[in-house]
Amino acid sequence: xxxxxxxxxxxxxxxxxxxxxxxxxxxxxxxxxxxxxxxxxxxxxxxxxxxxxxxxxxxxxxxxxxxxxxxxxxxxxxxxxxxxxxxxxxxxxxxxxxxxxxxxxxxxxxxx
Numbered sequence: 001x002x003x004x005x006x007x008x009x010x011x012x013x014x015x016x017x018x019x020x021x022x023x024x025x026x027x028x029x030x031x032x033x034x035x036x037x038x039x040x041x042x043x044x045x046x047x048x049x050x051x052x053x054x055x056x057x058x059x060x061x062x063x064x065x066x067x068x069x070x071x072x073x074x075x076x077x078x079x080x081x082x083x084x085x086x087x088x089x090x091x092x093x094x095x096x097x098x099x100x101x102x103x104x105x106x107x108x109x110x111x112x
Contacts, residue, residue, distance in 0.1 A: 001032060008039045015044045 005024070012018045020039070027035065076084075091098070 001029075001036070004036045004040075005032075008036055011044065012039065015048075 005021075009018070009021055012020055024032065024035075071084075073081075
């Protein structure tokens with residue numbers, strides 16, 4: 001465990017996160033092992049990349065915005081619903097997204 005401590009300590013210091021180990025000596029063996037596993041599971045490079053990307057501004061042109069067809073969810077078969085769920089999951093897995101703006105719940109009714 002001492003070797004693991006040295007490794008994660010070095011990694012945390014490089015990432016400016018050395019304070020995470022401030023209470024290391026107050027932990028019991030199980031807690032130390034759990035903390036080591038948690039730290040080993042952190043992808044610091046990905047976190048850094050995501051943080052840096054959060055400051056990037058992306059601009060979209062009007063050509064990238066298009067109307068979408070109307071689909072009545074209540075009329076879809078189970079297979080069709082599964083198809084759309086799969087499409088959505090694949091888009092998310094590829095790191096893509098879509099924005100949909102709609103006026104939900106509006107009804108055009110007249111009371112007499």
